[in-house]
Amino acid sequence: MYDNEHSQDYQQSQYSEYVAHRDNTMVMEGKILIVDDDQDILTAGKLLLKRHFSQVMICNSPENIPKLMADNRFDAVMLDMNFSPGESSGAQGYNWLKKIQEIDPQSVVVLITAHGGIDVAVEAMKLGATDFIAKPWQNEKLVATLTAAVLLGKTRNEATELRYTNQLLAQNTNNTQQQPMLAQSSVMQQVHSLIERTAPTDANVLVLGENGTGKELVARELHRQSLRANHVFMSVDLGAMSETLFESELFGHKKGAFTGANEHRVGRLQAANGGTLFLDEIGNLPLHLQAKLLTILEQRKATPLGTNKAIAFDVRVIAATNISKQDLNDESRFRQDLLFRLNTVEITLPPLRDRVDDIEPIANHYIAFYSRKYKKSEKTIAADALNIIKHYPWPGNVRALRHAIERAIILSESEQLSADDFQLSHVTKPKIISEPSITQLSAETAELNLDKVEKSTIDTALKQYRYNISHTAKAIGITRAALYRRMEKHGL
Secondary structure, three states, X not given: OOOOOOOOOHHHHHHHOOEEEEOOEEEEEEEEEEEOOOHHHHHXXXXXXXXXXXXXXXXXXXXXXXXXXXXXXXXXXEEEOOOOOOOOOOHHHHHHHHHHHHHOOOOOEEEEEOOOOHHHHHHHHHXXXXXXXXXXXXXXXXXXXXXXXHHHHHHXXXXXXXXXXXXXXXXXXXXXXXOXXXXXXXHHHHHHHHHHXXXXXXXXXXXXXXXXXXXXXXXXXXXXXXXXXXXXXXXXXXXHXXXXXXXXXXXXXXXXXXXXXXXXXXXXXXXXXXXXXEEEOHHHOOXXXXXXXXXXXXXOEEOOEOOOOOEEOOOEEEEEEOOOHHHHOOOOOOOHHHHHXXXXXXXXXXXXXXXXXXXXXXXXXXXXXXXXXXXXXOOEEOHHHHXXXXXXXXXXXXXXXXXXXXXXXXXXXXXXXXXHHHOOHHHOOOOOOOOOOOOOOOHHHHHOXXXXXXXXXXXXXXXXXXXXXXXXXXXXXXXXXXXXXXXXHHOO
16 A cells, blocks of 8 residues: 655645655656567666556567557556667667557657667657667666656646546536526425525435426536535436446546547546536436446445546435336336435426416526527517417426427517417317327328328327337437437427
8 A cells, every 4th residue: 555745845746646655665656668679678677667666567579569558558658769680770669659659649658779869869759759768778867767757648648637527527518508497386496495405415316307397407506506516517318328338438447448448538427526416317227337326326436447446536416317206116127225325305396287387487588598599589478379388288398398489489470479389289188099009100190291100109109108208219219319309390
């Protein structure tokens, strides 16, 4: 076990981040690869450097470099420039320098040769080498050069991870527009009361509700009113995340950890450190991944793929799902130990049809919003149109109402939105139907109108799967995003 050294001096503290004590010898946390065809050089280099660095690997053939770099993350590579007898041009070293950079553009390479010269050094630097060491080397100079190289390598890695973290944060910010929670109904006032009482704590919260009821808005409001408000709010859509990428996205990975892992990536747990992690559609997570998530949440540590070092994180977890409470309590569908971990506080959002008093203020808000967005004079809503939207069941809830208003603003040619602008009047009294298979067509679609066939199929599938977007999209054979677009198109 190593103990971290600390210093008041900035430069010294920067160094001590990677320094530890081992047998009363200062050892830098760093992995070095030495590539040389001379076994004596490899032996001497390893004996010297292992007294100063935590890991030193040797290789007598450059042909092994790709495999070694695929299996390991090196902070610095010492590379000989000549591998054939009688060769002194340095061309072999230049070629392997290029290949190393192709494998890992962030790699730090120090070239070594017995035929040193200013021209060789300049050319090496032009090609991307970090430094240049001539044989025979001075031990102190070699250690100093490798120390600087390892620090540079770690700085580059940290910069890459920071860049990816910023990309995650930017993506997370852009994906969700800041929307107010508009609510004056009594049932929503109860929700607001729960938010106000729960937000200042670090208690985990489970938000239940149908699609489109505003579960992420509740999560963001909990974060805004919490003691973590000045830190990150990270949203993760588990329903849209493939099983194969679950660990990589949440825990992060190192370059080469799996096929396609071409760079280091920070996991979302680490990116959200100090803030709030919102796990949307947690009910769609398979049981074996639920077990992994439970372990991580209990230990508060995550191990990036490709490493053995666990990274501690500090996040407040808010989860959400559209599946019923009955399904959540089904052990074959959802782990009860994970449920107990997540639902310290439980907030249930009512569907829009049960909060009719909120429809008018929500409608007025989005009428003003989309009027500004599409540079139109702010419209009003006619009494008959208001009556229709108040009595419409809104299976897509607030999201569906928002899309209907956006469409009405775009299509309306008058200063007042009429009932026809919403295209809802023909379905204000929806017909009760049985639950046929999604491939069956009703008599209405027999006229072979493609739009009607598509609408009927989606409507039937939504009902069959109780408006679970992920399950409906999978059954129909389209993506979630494509399903949302078609629901908007048909007013579903």
